[in-house]
Amino acid sequence: MSGFFKSSIGRKYAMALSAFFLMFFLLQHFAINILSVISPDAFNEASHFMGTFWAVQYVLQPVLIFGVIYHFVMGFILEAKNRSARVKTYAKNNGAANSSWMSRNMIYSGLAILAFLVLHFIDFWIPEINTKFIAGDMTGLLPNGEGFRYYEELAHKFENPLRVGAYVIAFIFLSLHLMHGFSSAFQSAGASSMRKEKLQLFAKVYSIFIPLGFIFIALFHHFNHH
Amino acid sequence: MNLTLKIWRQSNAQDKGKMVDYKVTEISEHMSFLEMMDVLNEQLINKGEEPVAFDHDCREGICGMCSMFINGEAHGPDRGVTTCQLHMRMFKDGDTITIEPFRAKAFPVIKDLVVDRSSFDRIQHAGGYISVNTSGNTQDANGIPISKHAADEAMDAATCIGCGACVASCKNASAMLFVGAKVSQYALLPQGQVEAVDRVQNMVAQMDLEGFGNCTNTGACEVECPKGISLENIARMNREFLSANVKS
Numbered sequence: 080m081s082g083f084f085k086s087s088i089g090r091k092y093a094m095a096l097s098a099f100f101l102m103f104f105l106l107q108h109f110a111i112n113i114l115s116v117i118s119p120d121a122f123n124e125a126s127h128f129m130g131t132f133w134a135v136q137y138v139l140q141p142v143l144i145f146g147v148i149y150h151f152v153m154g155f156i157l158e159a160k161n162r163s164a165r166v167k168t169y170a171k172n173n174g175a176a177n178s179s180w181m182s183r184n185m186i187y188s189g190l191a192i193l194a195f196l197v198l199h200f201i202d203f204w205i206p207e208i209n210t211k212f213i214a215g216d217m218t219g220l221l222p223n224g225e226g227f228r229y230y231e232e233l234a235h236k237f238e239n240p241l242r243v244g245a246y247v248i249a250f251i252f253l254s255l256h257l258m259h260g261f262s263s264a265f266q267s268a269g270a271s272s273m274r275k276e277k278l279q280l281f282a283k284v285y286s287i288f289i290p291l292g293f294i295f296i297a298l299f300h301h302f303n304h305h
Numbered sequence: 306m307n308l309t310l311k312i313w314r315q316s317n318a319q320d321k322g323k324m325v326d327y328k329v330t331e332i333s334e335h336m337s338f339l340e341m342m343d344v345l346n347e348q349l350i351n352k353g354e355e356p357v358a359f360d361h362d363c364r365e366g367i368c369g370m371c372s373m374f375i376n377g378e379a380h381g382p383d384r385g386v387t388t389c390q391l392h393m394r395m396f397k398d399g400d401t402i403t404i405e406p407f408r409a410k411a412f413p414v415i416k417d418l419v420v421d422r423s424s425f426d427r428i429q430h431a432g433g434y435i436s437v438n439t440s441g442n443t444q445d446a447n448g449i450p451i452s453k454h455a456a457d458e459a460m461d462a463a464t465c466i467g468c469g470a471c472v473a474s475c476k477n478a479s480a481m482l483f484v485g486a487k488v489s490q491y492a493l494l495p496q497g498q499v500e501a502v503d504r505v506q507n508m509v510a511q512m513d514l515e516g517f518g519n520c521t522n523t524g525a526c527e528v529e530c531p532k533g534i535s536l537e538n539i540a541r542m543n544r545e546f547l548s549a550n551v552k553s
């Protein structure tokens with residue numbers, strides 16, 4: 080296998096693998112977030128479990144961080160390589176005649192997601208790390224000790240219309256990224272045409288409904304607490 | 306038809322090159338695109354100017370020599386045809402047509418619209434063949450049972466004429482449709498099995514060495530390919546490549 084991940088096709092596999100992991104992560108993230116709409120208690124329980132269970136914190140979380148960083152760093156590397164494969168560009172290039180807008184602009188939809196992830200990091204993740212590992216409060220309770228803090232924090236975050244607006248825009252870009260990306264990952268992984276139609280339908284449904292679901296959650300909390 | 310042509314002119318590989326405007330008149334809609342170029346060149350020769358250099362050979366869609374990026378698409382706006390099979394009826398009187406060479410770092414311009422596609426030859430040399438003992442005792446290929454499905458798919462892959470439209474169309478200048486077809490035509494047949502592991506590894510290594518970009522599955526190649534080579538061939542090459550790397 081030496082040199083596999085340096086080859087063009089090896090990198091396609093690696094990109095697809097990191098993408099599949101991200102798709103799985105996004106789905107479980109959605110499953111937990113949607114609980115906040117259905118039942119604040121269930122959302123609190125699930126958040127507390129995810130936030131304190133060792134396998135999630137010390138196995139899945141590092142894998143996720145590596146997966147995200149690998150994905151966008153490799154995305155940038157491939158983009159740079161692909162640009163350098165055509166030094167002189169066309170005076171007239173009708174890309175719309177043969178490919179989707181999403182497929183031609185993965186780097187831009189990706190950059191929009193990256194910008195969102197930075198915001199998300201500052202917004203949710205750093206305070207979380209701060210509470211749990213710096214302040215050492217692993218109880219997951221509100222400062223007054225009356226119940227879990229997770230639902231309150233979430234609801235509070237979505238009061239700010241600017242934040243909600245940023246979420247909505249980011250998830251539109253995520254949807255665009257996945258509309259090409261998810262079925263692309265199946266192709267990269269070598270799925271044959273017999274299976275591909277069903278996989279592509281699944282990918283389309285996922286790419287539209289999961290981001291839409293996240294948008295719904297943000298809007299739900301925004302309008303429910305005003 | 307009267308047309309305005311915007312054509313890339315470059316006198317040699319070192320020249321910087323530029324787009325130049327030309328007018329052609331009384332073009333019949335029954336002409337092929339190359340015949341229209343012939344009319345232009347006759348006009349230029351009569352004026353004592355340098356004719357536009359372009360590649361062509363068979364002029365019937367089988368050799369893969371003709372190229373040209375016409376109005377932003379390889380082999381022009383029609384589907385499933387090479388430039389030599391493109392008819393002028395695809396255009397309207399008064400149209401402006403932009404004509405550029407196929408562009409990729411691995412396809413350097415030699416002159417005007419002629420590019421050097423020998424990178425494809427080097428990929429083929431790296432593994433796009435089978436070794437057959439031709440001592441006279443060769444087994445008749447028809448004596449080897451092959452499923453109809455595999456035979457059809459191999460034949461479809463083998464229709465690739467190596468024109469390079471896939472590379473020219475791809476936003477990444479990736480050669481994976483071409484290489485996928487050349488790997489697949491053997492991967493699907495029993496005769497191709499013996500050298501399967503080396504073939505895909507060596508061809509992909511050569512492809513990477515030539516400076517083609519990386520496929521991101523936009524599908525532009527499949528749409529612009531004059532022979533309708535399917536993306537399925539890229540997926541098959543990926544599978545072949547993975548299994549070859551596991552085996553070796």
Ligand code: HEM
Nearest residue numbers: 094095098101151154185189190193260261263264267521
């Ligand atoms: C963090 C910022 C991100 C950047 C800069 C980025 C960039 C890219 C780029 C440039 C590609 C095209 C490369 C290729 O197809 O070979 C790509 C593919 C992809 N991305 Fe992202 N991306 C980001 C985040 C995400 C996220 C969060 C997800 C999913 C939750 C995701 C899912 C995908 C998928 C499914 C593919 C297709 C992979 C394949 O074709 O094999 N990306 N990304």
Ligand code: SF4
Nearest residue numbers: 465466468469471530
């Ligand atoms: S795959 Fe199609 S476009 Fe590419 S070289 Fe072969 S015939 Fe030409």
Ligand code: FES
Nearest residue numbers: 364368369371389
């Ligand atoms: S000249 Fe032979 S394919 Fe066009």
